[in-house]
Amino acid sequence: MPADRIRHVALSSVTLPLANPVSDAKVLTGRQKPMTEIAFLFAEIATHDGQRGTGFGYSKRAGGRAQYAHAKEVAEGLLGEDPSDIGRVYDKLLWAGASVGRSGVATQALAAIDVALWDLKARRAGLPLAKLLGSYRDEVRTYNTSGGFLHAPIEEVKERASASLQAGIGGIKIKVGQPDTKADLRRLAAVREHIGDDVPLMVDANQQWDRATALRFGRAVEEFGLVWIEEPLDAYDAEGHARLAEALDTPIATGEMLSSVAEHVRLIEARAADVIQPDAPRVGGITSFLRLATLADHAGLDLAPHFAMEIHLHLAAAYPREAWVEHFEWLNPLFEERLETRGGRMVVPDRPGLGFTLSEQCRRWTVERVEYGKA
Numbered sequence: 442m443p444a445d446r447i448r449h450v451a452l453s454s455v456t457l458p459l460a461n462p463v464s465d466a467k468v469l470t471g472r473q474k475p476m477t478e479i480a481f482l483f484a485e486i487a488t489h490d491g492q493r494g495t496g497f498g499y500s501k502r503a504g505g506r507a508q509y510a511h512a513k514e515v516a517e518g519l520l521g522e523d524p525s526d527i528g529r530v531y532d533k534l535l536w537a538g539a540s541v542g543r544s545g546v547a548t549q550a551l552a553a554i555d556v557a558l559w560d561l562k563a564r565r566a567g568l569p570l571a572k573l574l575g576s577y578r579d580e581v582r583t584y585n586t587s588g589g590f591l592h593a594p595i596e597e598v599k600e601r602a603s604a605s606l607q608a609g610i611g612g613i614k615i616k617v618g619q620p621d622t623k624a625d626l627r628r629l630a631a632v633r634e635h636i637g638d639d640v641p642l643m644v645d646a647n648q649q650w651d652r653a654t655a656l657r658f659g660r661a662v663e664e665f666g667l668v669w670i671e672e673p674l675d676a677y678d679a680e681g682h683a684r685l686a687e688a689l690d691t692p693i694a695t696g697e698m699l700s701s702v703a704e705h706v707r708l709i710e711a712r713a714a715d716v717i718q719p720d721a722p723r724v725g726g727i728t729s730f731l732r733l734a735t736l737a738d739h740a741g742l743d744l745a746p747h748f749a750m751e752i753h754l755h756l757a758a759a760y761p762r763e764a765w766v767e768h769f770e771w772l773n774p775l776f777e778e779r780l781e782t783r784g785g786r787m788v789v790p791d792r793p794g795l796g797f798t799l800s801e802q803c804r805r806w807t808v809e810r811v812e813y814g815k816a
């Protein structure tokens with residue numbers, strides 16, 4: 442049987458507006474402005490046999506335009522390729538941009554394409570991506586992040602925690618890392634009291650503590666029985682994270698800001714986290730994610746991928762250890778379909794591929810689009 446070939450590629454730059462400006466600790470320490478929108482790069486790939494795949498990557502604040510620009514430079518190289526050969530095709534695009542490296546924007550530009558190729562492969566097989574990869578579970582533990590940001594007054598955080606739990610989401614994460622640590626502790630105590638001792642609870646400092654503050658905070662909150670403390674330190678301080686993980690009973694989670702497999706390898710080898718939090722679009726796609734997930738499992742780490750639940754639900758379902766998926770409803774308007782949560786878990790959709798179709802709203806939010814090959 443002759444191989445099917447890629448005949449058409451479309452890249453779209455889409456700006457998703459957020460309902461309210463969002464602040465985590467990076468805003469309260471003055472390092473960033475509140476986030477008002479997210480830039481998405483969508484890749485849609487079609488073959489001569491009529492197979493289709495859609496993938497996406499993203500950037501919060503600056504960087505989205507650069508991802509789109511780099512993807513445009515290399516996307517034509519997809520035409521005529523066999524979409525089954527994801528590794529080889531990915532390498533080809535990587536070599537085309539070798540001068541700008543194998544991490545960060547360079548590979549994030551390829552992530553949308555890589556995700557589209559995996560989506561296409563699973564769709565063609567008639568399987569959800571999790572099943573194509575080899576699933577360990579059909580539902581994945583899930584926790585909500587979007588209700589616990591620092592711009593929200595504590596009463597709103599409590600209301601949204603209740604709403605999340607009622608919607609079948611199993612855990613609650615709140616943001617900490619403010620310059621005033623006592624304010625963090627007050628919010629944490631209020632949420633723990635509100636949801637009770639049995640609901641899984643996490644905190645996320647978004648890299649805003651120094652080592653001493655992280656250790657003091659970690660010791661002060663051992664009694665809360667947190668599932669993890671996330672990004673207590675600078676994302677690249679592997680040694681500091683390792684010392685913290687050693688000193689505390691509460692597990693340490695980090696990894697969302699890392700932008701390559703190699704950066705994650707350093708984290709894993711330093712024993713810097715109990716829970717690793719890779720982000721497929723940030724590390725260059727599903728191909729890269731699977732490489733580092735294998736290493737993380739081998740090292741005995743738990744997995745809680747960052748953001749983009751539409752992709753990560755499948756990857757978490759295919760991780761050998763019981764994983765968590767992060768619930769964010771922000772991306773809902775981009776797609777026709779919705780993910781189901783029940784009994785604390787998110788259900789892997791039985792639709793082929795990732796199981797998503799771009800919405801009309803997503804088309805309206807498209808700021809630029811380019812196509813290669815024959816539609």
Ligand SMILES: [Mg+2]
Pocket residue numbers: 645647671672697
């Ligand atoms: Mg985080």
